[in-house]
Amino acid sequence: MNITEKLNHGFVIFDGKMGTMLQARGLSAGELPETWNITRPEIVTEIHREYIKAGAEVVTANTFGANRLKYCDGSGDFCLENIIRAGIGCAKDAARDSGALVALDVGPLGKVVGWLGGIGFEEAVSCFSKIVRTGALAGADFILIETMNDIYELKAAVLAAKEACDLPVVATVVFDESGRMMSGSDPASVVALLEGLGVAALGINCSLGPTKMKSILPELLKYASVPVIVQPNAGMPQICDGKTVYNVSPAGFAGHMREMAEAGARGLGGCCGTTPEHIKALVGATQGITPQPITEKNLTMISSATHALVIGRRPLIIGERINPTGKKPIKEALLAGDYAGIAEEGALQADAGADILDVNAGLPGIDEAGALEAIITELQMITKLPLQIDTSNPAAMERALRAYCGVPLINSVSGKSESLASVLPLAKKYGGVLVGLTLDDDGIPADVAGRLKIAEKIIAEAEKHGISPNRIVIDPLAMSVSADPSAALATLKTVAALIDMGIHTLLGISNVSYGLPMRDTLNSAFFTMALYAGLSLAIVNPNSAEIQKAYRAYLALSGKDENFSEFIDFAKNAAKSEAGSGQAASAPAPAAPAAGAPAGGAVGPGGGHSELYQAIVRGMEAAAQDAAVELLKTNDALEVINGHIIPALGWVGEEFEKKRIFLPQLLMSAGAATAAFGQVRATMKAGCGTKGKIILATVKGDIHDIGKNIVKLLLENYGYEVIDLGRDVSYETILKSTQDNNVRLVGLSALMTTTLPAMKQTIKVLRREVPDCRIMVGGAVLTEEYAKSIGADYYAPDATGAVKIAEEVFGQGK
Ligand code: B1M
Numbered sequence: 185m186n187i188t189e190k191l192n193h194g195f196v197i198f199d200g201k202m203g204t205m206l207q208a209r210g211l212s213a214g215e216l217p218e219t220w221n222i223t224r225p226e227i228v229t230e231i232h233r234e235y236i237k238a239g240a241e242v243v244t245a246n247t248f249g250a251n252r253l254k255y256c257d258g259s260g261d262f263c264l265e266n267i268i269r270a271g272i273g274c275a276k277d278a279a280r281d282s283g284a285l286v287a288l289d290v291g292p293l294g295k296v297v298g299w300l301g302g303i304g305f306e307e308a309v310s311c312f313s314k315i316v317r318t319g320a321l322a323g324a325d326f327i328l329i330e331t332m333n334d335i336y337e338l339k340a341a342v343l344a345a346k347e348a349c350d351l352p353v354v355a356t357v358v359f360d361e362s363g364r365m366m367s368g369s370d371p372a373s374v375v376a377l378l379e380g381l382g383v384a385a386l387g388i389n390c391s392l393g394p395t396k397m398k399s400i401l402p403e404l405l406k407y408a409s410v411p412v413i414v415q416p417n418a419g420m421p422q423i424c425d426g427k428t429v430y431n432v433s434p435a436g437f438a439g440h441m442r443e444m445a446e447a448g449a450r451g452l453g454g455c456c457g458t459t460p461e462h463i464k465a466l467v468g469a470t471q472g473i474t475p476q477p478i479t480e481k482n483l484t485m486i487s488s489a490t491h492a493l494v495i496g497r498r499p500l501i502i503g504e505r506i507n508p509t510g511k512k513p514i515k516e517a518l519l520a521g522d523y524a525g526i527a528e529e530g531a532l533q534a535d536a537g538a539d540i541l542d543v544n545a546g547l548p549g550i551d552e553a554g555a556l557e558a559i560i561t562e563l564q565m566i567t568k569l570p571l572q573i574d575t576s577n578p579a580a581m582e583r584a585l586r587a588y589c590g591v592p593l594i595n596s597v598s599g600k601s602e603s604l605a606s607v608l609p610l611a612k613k614y615g616g617v618l619v620g621l622t623l624d625d626d627g628i629p630a631d632v633a634g635r636l637k638i639a640e641k642i643i644a645e646a647e648k649h650g651i652s653p654n655r656i657v658i659d660p661l662a663m664s665v666s667a668d669p670s671a672a673l674a675t676l677k678t679v680a681a682l683i684d685m686g687i688h689t690l691l692g693i694s695n696v697s698y699g700l701p702m703r704d705t706l707n708s709a710f711f712t713m714a715l716y717a718g719l720s721l722a723i724v725n726p727n728s729a730e731i732q733k734a735y736r737a738y739l740a741l742s743g744k745d746e747n748f749s750e751f752i753d754f755a756k757n758a759a760k761s762e763a764g765s766g767q768a769a770s771a772p773a774p775a776a777p778a779a780g781a782p783a784g785g786a787v788g789p790g791g792g793h794s795e796l797y798q799a800i801v802r803g804m805e806a807a808a809q810d811a812a813v814e815l816l817k818t819n820d821a822l823e824v825i826n827g828h829i830i831p832a833l834g835w836v837g838e839e840f841e842k843k844r845i846f847l848p849q850l851l852m853s854a855g856a857a858t859a860a861f862g863q864v865r866a867t868m869k870a871g872c873g874t875k876g877k878i879i880l881a882t883v884k885g886d887i888h889d890i891g892k893n894i895v896k897l898l899l900e901n902y903g904y905e906v907i908d909l910g911r912d913v914s915y916e917t918i919l920k921s922t923q924d925n926n927v928r929l930v931g932l933s934a935l936m937t938t939t940l941p942a943m944k945q946t947i948k949v950l951r952r953e954v955p956d957c958r959i960m961v962g963g964a965v966l967t968e969e970y971a972k973s974i975g976a977d978y979y980a981p982d983a984t985g986a987v988k989i990a991e992e993v994f995g996q997g998k
Pocket of ligand 1: 834850886
């Protein structure tokens, strides 16, 4: 039996941690564990044997960190291919005659994927492909992608594995105590993405001990239709005598694992701190339990990187504004390549209450594939909403499907043979919920029966490609009533018939009014009629007040708004915006999402702040730059920094800490703040640099440099020459530069509690080697007291403070 069959048949016992066992046998800190596949293969093989003896039915090859960022991609003893081949070889030697399966272990690359400072998505795919191809050729039985923190990297790894071999792919991710991945992804969005990509099984590993993992498991089981695997650590890591230890005993571990087996987990094993004793105890504890059945959840799910939406629970609004047809500003932005500007239109629709954003870049004369990919990349950095990829160009569709970090709506496939042939393979490969248009080579049937027949044909053809009916919604096509007065009713009857057949539906509402006056009025009336007919998804303008009123009223009247709470909130906001503007020209802000509903749209603290502040918190780089330019016309540089940039980053930091925004948004905000700061810098003149030489550096391990750069700017402005060593700088580099340049003042910055020891160490070395040099320190994490306690001469709370210190050291002050 292969891993898929085994997991579907009953419990499968995985092994425990290889790294823990290697450390116990002398692997030293900093040594690459995978090199032992070549230098100490007998030990690696022996560890696998111990796990098999303990009852493991899967052994995980010692290849977790084997990737071309760590091992050379060419030839030589320790090249990547040799490391992987040897790792699989050890596992196969141990597994021979035991019936145990060998998993190629694929861990994270150690770089952020797809964001500034990391590696590109396609580069990550290529790194993973190499690992998987080598492991598959070496004889692995399946691919185990594990310890993934970031959903974009997870997608790159799974996609690469599916492209590089035919072996089953199993993927497990790391959730923190709040039940989200580091990228902010919740269990539903992880399940949606992984099942869309066709994994054989999915699950959780590492990070949490078994107690905390137990609370996340039900969320995965609620959504997953494939087997679920749990591989917790032996408790939470603790530092004891400088070593990391895990203190859940084999018996304690096994007790928790039994509960997870009873709850429905199928694959059971261990991660950091677990040993063959843990696995042996786990085998004993799961004896006699009957596995829970694995059930098809039959959900129609789409998702962004962080949230999933289940289609059919209540009607959802798809914002229609990112589409050049009939929208001059979008057309102009597309022609100018202003993708960030287009993404801002998405943020506005999110604010107005859209649940999903349609993205269409179909404009003659432009590179549609490139534009669609770029807009999607921008959008997914600034909004949590799932996207609808809207194109009839298969090449553009594929680029967009690769770039999108989630499960999109794919708009569209039709009953035309050419469309079915080109779109269905893409939907199968990348996942996504397909929008099927009821038109074929003969056009759009006027009657209900004709449209239903095409819908059935699309569903049947999709099934032949392995796409289940729950991954299809049908668009029975709203046609303009100006051309055919019976068009609206024919469409609505088709909606009702499809709903009766258990098929979800979608309509582009605005088409109905084409060519007529008062389009908003006609659209909103048609929208209400369609909702009443059972419509699942409506492509509309969420900024339209008429549309919002129709929607909110429908939810209230149809019992989909408990206690009318959303409607009452909506009414309050409507009253406010009417009072504010004297008219209700645009949509009032939407009601707060219902409890338990996924948090809605763009990131932001609400009104009352400057445009620069808003642009930074939303991570809009171009807008931040423009807003900074505007502010600098009437404010001096320090006012812009202290009054806008720093407070905005302060808000971002707080939200990050409260887990209301996640690393991608943090990165975007940092990018926007840096762009704004660039404008500030351009307005400030550097002085002559003759007052004295100062070294500035952010200490080792810390990549925060915005504050340090502000300090640099001000010091230069005051006439000092700054030698900027950058960020993540070792004490060796700082010392060498201080000695080489004969510098009298060194400034160190640190923003994290975890990098304060590096600051302390740097000060200690400087004190010893260059005792005459003065040291000032700064950074949000420091206090005057702490600065003194680690031996600094000066503490500067801000850039102005740093200048005062420089003036004192170089004898310019009073
Ligand atoms: Co990160 N980050 N971040 N981050 N980040 C903080 C610092 C954090 C407090 C957020 C939070 O959780 N609330 C938290 C640290 C928690 C802690 O240890 N106490 C944190 C974390 C956890 C992380 C990561 C680990 C996140 C992750 O990956 N899971 C990661 C760390 C990576 C690493 O360093 N190894 C990370 C990454 C990042 C980004 C890359 C996304 C980005 C940095 C981009 C960049 O700098 N190029 C970022 C940002 C932007 C922040 C926040 C939101 C803002 C920092 C900032 O620029 N503030 C921050 C939260 C916060 O501080 N509110 C946060 C504005 C800046 C002008 O202020 O640097 O204090 P500041 O500088 C001031 C003064 O302190 C002083 O003058 C400046 C001007 O007034 N000053 C000096 C500073 N240095 C000085 C030196 C001097 C004198 C004065 O003399 C030499």
